[in-house]
Amino acid sequence: MSNHSVLAYCRPGYESDTANELTTRYGEAGCFGYPVSKKNQGFVHYHLYDATQLEACITQFAVNDSIFPRQLIAVFSTMADIEKEDRVGQILDALSSVEKPFSVFGAIDVEYPDTEDGKTLAKFCRKFTVPLRQALRKANWLTAKENKGKPKLHIFFESFECCHIGYTLPSHASHDHLGICRLKFPSDAPSRSTLKLEDALVNMLDEKQQAKVLRSGGRAVDLGACPGGWTYQLVKRGMYVEAIDNGLVADSLMSTGLVEHHAADGFTYRPQFGRVDLLVCDMIEQPDRVAKLMGDWLIKHWATHAIFNLKLPMKQRYETVVEAMTLLNDRLNALEDAFAVKVRHLYHDRDEVTVTIVRTSTDEV
Ligand SMILES: C[S@@+](CC[C@H](N)C(=O)[O-])C[C@H]1O[C@@H](n2cnc3c(N)ncnc32)[C@H](O)[C@@H]1O
The missing domain is CATH 3.40.50.150 (Vaccinia Virus protein VP39)
Known part of the structure; x- marks a missing residue:
């Protein structure tokens, strides 16, 4: 299903703040749309009224120049009824029916929401990355070797049945998986702060x-x-x-x-x-x-x-x-x-x- 939106990851509980920020900033830039989110789900979709504005939207500002988003992904396809068998094949089928946004992508990230529910998807996403990467290389969607200078393909599993496919540009994205930079607590520090x-x-x-x-x-x-x-x-x-x-x-x-x-x-x-x-x-x-x-x-x-x-x-x-x-x-x-x-x-x-x-x-x- 074609679906043009910016997908923003955020801390669970901050969906309406993220939605307000995107609506204000993209609106100021003339990229009009509407946000869709549920409380505590850890992400927001900003749906564009005009699908041709997707690239203009995603290049308006880098994640690092926003407040609440952890990552901003330009979504160009959504799959809502994924079946258990041959998920790789179903994703390839979905991709074959959309216009390729770039001739080739340099890397792939398979992601999930940073929530308790999302954790049940984490193991699957990790394992699924390897066969999906191989299949995408064969289908000429991915470079033979990882290339961090090129756009990255993101497959975001909202649930086992539903995923969103989109991209980030290295100049505008967070380079961390899920947009999260985990730091190790130094054992001699006096507080977690x-x-x-x-x-x-x-x-x-x-x-x-x-x-x-x-x-x-x-x-x-x-x-x-x-x-x-x-x-x-x-x-x-x-x-x-x-x-x-x-x-x-x-x-x-x-x-x-x-x-x-x-x-x-x-x-x-x-x-x-x-x-x-x-x-x-x-x-x-x-x-x-x-x-x-x-x-x-x-x-x-x-x-x-x-x-x-x-x-x-x-x-x-x-x-x-x-x-x-x-x-x-x-x-x-x-x-x-x-x-x-x-x-x-x-x-x-x-x-x-x-x-x-x-x-x-x-x-x-
Ligand atoms: C969140 S804690 C700071 C934690 C600290 N940054 C750390 O990493 O350990 C807030 C601190 O602000 C202090 N505080 C609050 N109001 C203050 C004020 N008007 N003047 C000085 N300290 C104040 C409190 O006593 C408290 O220790």
């Missing part, structure tokens, strides 16, 4: 930005630092950290000699030496208050760069993020300095998004 900051550092900053923001010997302030998972990431990279929180910072961090603990209010604390390279903040506070505070630090040059969480315990999460970030971006845009701003709902985030702001127009050290 450490993975949120690590996820942001490796997935939201490119290598140049990482080198700029995380200078060994540089200084950072961590607002709402305890027990120290974020401070741990900074100390690991050789930074001096002013850790601000009324709670206790893990002894293992204090003993490095790189951490100064101040039992103070993060909203009134100011850096010891007038400025720092990096401000990080994981305080549980209203998003607009945090965004305002981050703006103050960047505008007054108390910090060159900032990485922070906006906590989202409310229902209208997309709207809340847009509102807080619009106010902050307006303030930053009024400055002479330029900033690279990203907002992502990372795999290791919970009810929150992570924001990275890198000052790009200055060699400030």
Whole structure:
């Protein structure tokens, strides 16, 4: 069945936020459509009114420049009644009846929703990949060897009976299976929150930005630092950290000699030496208050760069993020300095998004 939609993977429970984001952003770009999703299913379809806009849609923005999607796939075929016998043959039949979007694909991923139900499909998908890949190579849909520079074919099994077939472009996609970057918890870190900051550092900053923001010997302030998972990431990279929180910072961090603990209010604390390279903040506070505070630090040059969480315990999460970030971006845009701003709902985030702001127009050290 021909079916032209963008399929977005997201954290289960974030379907309506993802749907709102896609409808707003694709609508602004003139790619009109409507979202379809069910609560907690871990994905959303954005169906296009005009099927010829599929490529325009998928190239509007990269996954990494969106907030809630983990992956964005251009779906060009859906199979709704797959039978148990010869699934490979049925997929090849379905593909033979559609217009090939590219002459050849460089790789294939067989995927499933990141939910409890989805887990029952995981083993099947893994096993199914091998024969399907071989058959697609024979049928000239896939290059003989994996080629990461070419579009990737995705077969997304919603259930054993229903799958969606689509593609991603390497320039716009997540390169992780299911759009999920799993990180190993470092056994000496004081809290699991450490993975949120690590996820942001490796997935939201490119290598140049990482080198700029995380200078060994540089200084950072961590607002709402305890027990120290974020401070741990900074100390690991050789930074001096002013850790601000009324709670206790893990002894293992204090003993490095790189951490100064101040039992103070993060909203009134100011850096010891007038400025720092990096401000990080994981305080549980209203998003607009945090965004305002981050703006103050960047505008007054108390910090060159900032990485922070906006906590989202409310229902209208997309709207809340847009509102807080619009106010902050307006303030930053009024400055002479330029900033690279990203907002992502990372795999290791919970009810929150992570924001990275890198000052790009200055060699400030
Ligand atoms: C989610 S925890 C931070 C976890 C930390 N990032 C880690 O990785 O271990 C939030 C922290 O913010 C602190 N906090 C909340 N409001 C604060 C404020 N106004 N000033 C300083 N710390 C605050 C809390 O005491 C709490 O320890």
